[in-house]
């Protein structure tokens with residue numbers, strides 16, 4: 304299995320490239336296969352948390368990776 308790749312977008316979501324497995328606290332699992340990605344919300348405005356729904360583009364969210 305390849306290492307997971309994580310990309311933090313300026314003023315936007317966190318992208319994680321598969322293959323990875325994401326689960327909620329009850330064990331409900333979402334598999335992200337190789338060649339697919341999942342995007343997690345950082346701005347708090349998504350109506351589909353924890354996933355990004357593009358709302359960061361309308362809420363003036365600003366955050367840049369500085370280190």
Ligand code: FES
Nearest residue numbers: 344345346355359
């Ligand atoms: S980062 Fe995209 S909706 Fe929050």
